[in-house]
Amino acid sequence: MFNHLRDDFPTLSGEDPAVYLDNACMTLRPQPVIDAIRTYYEQSPGCGGRSVHRYANVVSRRMANCRKNLGELFNAYQTNEIVFTKNATHSLNQVAKGLSWNKGDIVLTTDREHNSNLVPWLQLEEEQGIDHRVVASNDDNTFNMENFEKACAEAGNKLKMVSVSHVGNLDGVATPVKEIAKVAKDHGALVCIDGAQSTPHMKVDVQDLGIDFMAFSIHKMMGPSGMGGLWGRMELLENMRSIQSGGSTVDTSNYDSLKWSPPPAKFEGGLGNYAGILGTDAAVDYLAKLDLDAIHEHEVKLNTKMTSILKDVDGLSIIGPQDAKQRGGICSIILENIDAHDVAILLDEAAGVMVRSGMHCVHSWFNAKGIERGSLRASAYLYNTEDEVKLFAETLVEAVEALG
Ligand SMILES: Cc1ncc(COP(=O)(O)O)c(C=O)c1O
DSSP states (O other): OOGGGGGGSGGGOSSSOOEEOBTTTOOOOOHHHHHHHHHHHHHOOOOTTSOOSHHHHHHHHHHHHHHHHHHHHTTOSSGGGEEEESSHHHHHHHHHHHSOOOTTOEEEEETTOOGGGTHHHHHHHHHHOOEEEEEOOOTTSOOOHHHHHHHHHHHGGGEEEEEEESBOTTTOOBOOHHHHHHHHHHTTOEEEEEOTTTTTTSOOOHHHHTOSEEEEEGGGTTSOTTOEEEEEOHHHHHTSOOSSOSTTSEEEEETTEEEEOOTTGGGOOSSOOHHHHHHHHHHHHHHHTSOHHHHHHHHHHHHHHHHHHHTTOTTEEESSOSSGGGGTTEEEEEESSSOHHHHHHHHHHHHOEEOEEEOTTOHHHHHHHTOSSOEEEEEOOTTOOHHHHHHHHHHHHHHHHHHO
């Protein structure tokens, strides 16, 4: 469906392109993104938002454009609600450590969060005495609304924050964020979503979802590595502490006082990754022209293919619902007797297929289930083809038969 776009990606062109199925980690970058980064260094290597010479003006304009386009992509209430960060992890840390907490405040997450949406809360529990609680999912890893409502009721007026992944990187399962937000709001809590795995693959409308914060990861949206973002409602951003203060975060300072800049500048301390921001501008432009529903549909089609080849093979099991429609483009496989890393190396060497192996930064889920070897995760994106996922699945079956 998106075959015609493959030529935009240099690593997919040429005689024998790699089969890249590690998109949940980071996606490939199209030529316009690479060009934007190179153009920054070649033509306008200036500093955005401060100097007023020609180089800087180009960067400032592109930064503003990028912020505006990201705001439109997510339907933010206003452009200045978009904060540039290093990655989704940075964004989630900004929320967790920028808000004020009292001892005993309750924060709810789920039992299948990436470490980026678990460790900051565990750290706050350790350092500030918040009460972090985990909502257990259903056996197939789908969200358990009954458990969630019960946890909210038990927390009562101590419930201050619900922070959940929109789509899980472990299994591709989506969380019913809109319904969750409604329940959380009825209890007076804030809602933060980890959008690292949703924003590249589906239309995300922060107003419609009724949430307060969203972290996202630009390197999973065809943009440069080391780029991410935070969206937050303006009145919350205005009242939130910056976890990185310094240059650009204040309007003025004296030896004994300061005047904070309004968001987003308050959170963007120090010189930025301007090449990354210009690359982000190109990535958002590229993504915004595509039909996100069609991307999702394409990924599900590829996942259905992988799943149909793998689902009844002895010695392996797929994490999450067995129906690929509920797992987007992610097929994460537990191998009974074989080390996932060994198989990942073999897949690359024997068939040129790149996948992820290990615990995917969701150690807590694997530890709770006593699964020591982690899983092998294939994650598809718009440029992948049916032939590629077939090659992956058939080579995996051969490897399991040979090694298992
Ligand atoms: C669900 C989820 N949350 C957070 C992250 C962390 O993203 P980043 O690398 O942008 O910090 C990832 C990265 O894989 C992820 O999949």
